[in-house]
Amino acid sequence: MTDAAELRTRTRELLAAHPPADTAPLDFLKARFDAGLAWVHYPVGLGGLAAPRSLQPVVDAELAAAGAPDNDPRRIGIGLGMAAPTVLTYGTEEQKRRFLRPLWVGEEVWCQLFSEPGAGSDLAALGTRAGRDGDDWVVDGQKVWTSSAHLARWAILIARTDPGLPKHQGISYFICDMTDPGVEVRPLRQITGEAEFNEVFLTGVRIPDAHRLGEIGAGWKVAQTTLMNERVSIGGMRIPREGGMIGPVARTWRERPELRTHDLHQRLLTLWVEAEVARLTGERLRQQLVAGQPGPEGSGMKLAFARLNQEISGLEVELLGSDGLLYSDWTMRRPELVDFTGRDAGYRYLRSKGNSIEGGTSEVLLNIVAERVLGLPAEPRNDKDVAWKDLAR
Secondary structure, three states, X not given: OOOHHHHHHHHHHHHHHOOHHHOOHHHHHHHHHHOOOOOOOOOEOOOEOOOOHHHHHHHHHHHHHOOOOOOOOOOOHHHXXXXXXXXXXXXXXXXXXXXXXXXXXXXXXXXXXXXXXXXXXXXXXXXXXXXXXXXXXXXXXXEOOOOOOOOOOEEEEEEEOOOOOEOOOOEEEXXXXXXXXXXXXXXXXXOXXXXXXXXXXXXXXXXXXXXXXXXOOEHHHHHHHHHHHXXXXXXXXXXXXXXXXXXXXXXXXXXXXXHOOHHHHHHHHHHHHHHHHHHHHHHHHHHHHOOOOOOOHHHHHHHHHHHHHHHHHHHHHHHHHHHHHOOOOOOOOOOOOOOXXXXXXXXXXXXXXXXXXXXXXXXXXXXXXXXXXOXXXXXXXXXXXXXXXXXXX
């Protein structure tokens, strides 16, 4: 079994063969993947060494100390956090070898074609259709709130393949080439002024059956792997103490004593403690991942992430007084990533409003935590055994 000492040796061998100062970043990342040091817990030949997931920090620390480039995980977060674990779990060997390496090194950006105008919180009600035509599937429909669609080469897509079955059963899961004819991406300008999200129209898009993940009609099961990993990647990110949204507020508090009041002090202390509890809980969740796939606990972390971001950003705006009303840049642009801590307080306040919607609405996640974590009785549902085509819309 691979241990920490062996990983350090392998990492140092990589650095000796490909000195970061003399190697193009993309070439270094490809060499790292091929050496099995990308995801050490992935199989050999797919960026890993079948080592314990808990040993990844050993590699990361060695590379960081040597000034090695990373793969800019914020830019390719959907690929890393959602597409990759789904492809690994359900993909064929050919699919794994085709998609995982360019995904990890950042050559190919991914997006997620799940939500629709009529199927957001109730994702299983989706109406995008995929019909079989020989060795292809022909897809028609509309998706919405698609981050990075304007940059993406590939998308993970769920579509209805059998409307005669109940809504959770007639769905299949595909990998869609965003450069194919019939794929149209339109920007959605947000309250921040930017168009980080997009709406995507699919008109007669042909997807080969070789790009289907999982069995026909089993797309909801496959999608659960994506969604569980998504919530962990959003709510369970590894951050240092006073990282994330609480950091800028704490710095302002220390640097501008004239803004302090007793009430704001009490609120800041409460939120600082809650942010630290959430950070440590996320660390524990990541340790649990060593034993297997993420479970519904990730939904609880994502819930806490959304609530804390909104409360902390509200406190920050109030703490800054009139300065908190300023908004530095309303330029319409289509950014490559979301930068919460590198922008001003006004941006953080506005952008955090979306945290309780994206990655699963807080209302839906509360149901998941109640039913699957706490074991409470399920919400009454009268559409579980009704064919999708017969549902009122």
